[in-house]
Amino acid sequence: MPRYHSLFTRTISAIALTTSCVAIAAEPEKEELKFGFIKLTDMAPLAVAYEKGYFEDEGLYVSLEAQANWKVLLDRVIDGELDGAHMLAGQPLGATIGFGTQAHIITAFSMDLNGNGITVSNSVWEEMKKNIPRQADGKPVHPIKADALKPVIDKYKSEGKPFKMGMVFPVSTHNYELRYWLAAGGIHPGYYAPLKGHTSGTIDAEALLSVTPPPQMPATLEAGTIYGYCVGEPWNQQAVFKGIGVPVITDYEIWKNNPEKVFGVSNEWAEKYPNTHIAVVKAMIRAAKWLDDNNNANRPEAVKILSKSSYVGADYDVIANSMTGTFEYEKGDKREVPDFNVFFRHNATYPYYSDAIWYLTQMRRWGQITEYKPDSWYMDIAKKVYRPDIYRQAAEELIAEGKVSTSEFPNFASETGYKPPQSEFIDNITYDGRKPNEYISKFSIGLKAKDLLK
Numbered sequence: 001m002p003r004y005h006s007l008f009t010r011t012i013s014a015i016a017l018t019t020s021c022v023a024i025a026a027e028p029e030k031e032e033l034k035f036g037f038i039k040l041t042d043m044a045p046l047a048v049a050y051e052k053g054y055f056e057d058e059g060l061y062v063s064l065e066a067q068a069n070w071k072v073l074l075d076r077v078i079d080g081e082l083d084g085a086h087m088l089a090g091q092p093l094g095a096t097i098g099f100g101t102q103a104h105i106i107t108a109f110s111m112d113l114n115g116n117g118i119t120v121s122n123s124v125w126e127e128m129k130k131n132i133p134r135q136a137d138g139k140p141v142h143p144i145k146a147d148a149l150k151p152v153i154d155k156y157k158s159e160g161k162p163f164k165m166g167m168v169f170p171v172s173t174h175n176y177e178l179r180y181w182l183a184a185g186g187i188h189p190g191y192y193a194p195l196k197g198h199t200s201g202t203i204d205a206e207a208l209l210s211v212t213p214p215p216q217m218p219a220t221l222e223a224g225t226i227y228g229y230c231v232g233e234p235w236n237q238q239a240v241f242k243g244i245g246v247p248v249i250t251d252y253e254i255w256k257n258n259p260e261k262v263f264g265v266s267n268e269w270a271e272k273y274p275n276t277h278i279a280v281v282k283a284m285i286r287a288a289k290w291l292d293d294n295n296n297a298n299r300p301e302a303v304k305i306l307s308k309s310s311y312v313g314a315d316y317d318v319i320a321n322s323m324t325g326t327f328e329y330e331k332g333d334k335r336e337v338p339d340f341n342v343f344f345r346h347n348a349t350y351p352y353y354s355d356a357i358w359y360l361t362q363m364r365r366w367g368q369i370t371e372y373k374p375d376s377w378y379m380d381i382a383k384k385v386y387r388p389d390i391y392r393q394a395a396e397e398l399i400a401e402g403k404v405s406t407s408e409f410p411n412f413a414s415e416t417g418y419k420p421p422q423s424e425f426i427d428n429i430t431y432d433g434r435k436p437n438e439y440i441s442k443f444s445i446g447l448k449a450k451d452l453l454k
Contacts, residue, residue: 058280089173122246142253174232175230378436
């Protein structure tokens, strides 16, 4: 779409809004923007906002650039080389509290729900299968709990072999989901003790977790460097297609409709370019809606977009295996999982404080937050990082412009930012975002609220 046409359309829209006595969409302070992403299917809202012209509708001229890994991506947002990026939900929180890198990063947009899986090597799967009940058709009963993996790890331990698994970053959803699943099955995933110089997260670990960039996961598994991993798509399905591993569980089964990625910017950037930020969120809300419209009717087109080398670059069939409402576990065992990738429904794009607090509870559980913090601290950090006020302004402009309807969003007048208590976890432990310390103390494995590592 030509630049002059986009600006003309935006001006006419502003005039129409003025005559309707509603808020005017202010012009962006910065029009030329560069956003970063990692090659995963959940970067889709960025690709769609670009390819469908939603950024240009807002007067924004965006370039999208794949990044080598999550650390490089975060560093480039902090130093201003990138205006914003597709981020792990834990990254803005970890940076803001100073775990790893210290920087005030915020998010006003949640990019998706679910979308991850845990895959093990073929040899580990052969051992695990012995411990898993079967359906009448002979296929494994799902969800598969880590209880089935524990005897395998015990066997490795007796043989003097460390059991190594991969995840994508210390503050990634994948790290916390893998730890959650392992601990629910009685397997200790290890502690962090940053004040003592222990940053690998392997203190007392029965399974040793280490960082591997997402696209390298299948090759690392095939090489035997790790025996399993937790990653986003399409890198679990890639293991199936290559015949090198078996996805045993999705994060939908670990925590139903869990928050995954966010769109992150530095707080300094957000304060300098507030109108630009709102315009970006507007474009991404439209993209997320398009991805989920009409029961995922647009997903085949989205898969075609994502399969381009400039985005995810995996084969169409590999990406489609999960993006179009199915998920293949053991080769030939494809099951319906319509909510494996959720981009808009279930208020997926709204930045809930309770989502932020869950990540903080897991940081505390595994020692990344080294000491007791009162409930009020968790809530204060959530409000510092997650910005539903910015999201609301973007959504209300879209509603006023007739691009979306009020019914597609939370009730902004009454929304508190806290979801009701959630109980659909694999261990049936209920999470209430208003009571983080009480929640932390419910787990049999992990630090309790006031524990200190000795």
